[in-house]
Amino acid sequence: MAVMMKHDECLRVLARHVTDADIVLPVYSTAFEWIDIRPHPLNYLSHGAMGLASSHALGLALGRPDKRVIVLDGDGSLLMNLGSLMTIGAEAPPNLYHFVCQNGTYEANGGHPIPGRGRVDFVGFARSAGYRAVHEFSDLKIFEQQIGAVLSEPGAGVRRSQDHAQRPAGARLYAPAQPSRAQGVPRRARYALTPGLGYRGRRSKAARSIPS
């Protein structure tokens, strides 16, 4: 039986391993929780909708190979842009970390189930797309024990299989499985108070570029 992880607890653990130099792209509901847990100028929020965050992350990772780019995706979002797995796998940026929260719902749009709920295999998708390391977590303690190591060094967490031994270290995908979520907070208000990159209320040049 799968162990559940609470969404906010998972994000708090992750936040302890994110540095000031990292660019983080949280999507939808995760964005509200993340920017409350870790408000930061390099939270990138201008990825719009329809699952494009992973594509924005690829652009950021290609443009700034000196920085870690961490996308906090949702399963519904990724299904809308599943082709991005292939593109990311092909480009294999070693500084891109792709997390997928697999809760089986379109959480931001009423909690309706995603197609294939309970059957969809993002780990399998990512592996076949060419992601060099793929991990699945369903236990917060194990996530806490392992996530620092896989994020802490260049190429960390890369599994070099015989089939792909000659390919460069590429993006990694971590899929926390079936988390529950924190409830009942006025997220939108907090979101507005803690803008990051691309926040729509700030159109200054400073808010539009990534500092060195």
Next chain:
Amino acid sequence: MGQGASADIRKPEGLRGSGIIAEIKASRIEFVISVPDITTSEGLLRPLSQATTPRLIRVCKEDEGVGICAGLSYTGRRSLLLIQQTGLLDSINAVRGVAVEYGLPICMMVGLLEKEPGVPPIQSRRYGVCIVEPILDAMGIAYHEIEVDADVAKIRPAIDEAYAKSRPVVLLVGKRPP
């Protein structure tokens, strides 16, 4: 803003892919993001795929490319989305949200599938062609027609302006450049 109102029938002569690529490079484009388009396939995409610069990123779907170009724009790296008008139409929501509402310099070079040579897009008998410029007008997106060799000179200023003003621009390629 758009130039779709020009009703002159122009002889579709002299458009060269090499000239367009030279302007793309002169515009300091470092990445070309593309889904193959038959209008620009041989004259642009094929030679770009054989070059080391700009770096070609092949994507599965055009809205992916909008996202990649957006991410690159925040890093100060210039990019060009090379697609077909069918892909542009399919990506309208991404263009609306990311390029227009966030005001990002998303530069798109769009091949016009089945546009009749020498006929302005707005006057095309093809529904899928004649609606393109009115849609861009409705969205407030600047566009330029690239059909004859003299049009190639529009490319660099258009891209420079898109980045200077942080807004999208569309370059409509109406003829297959050899």
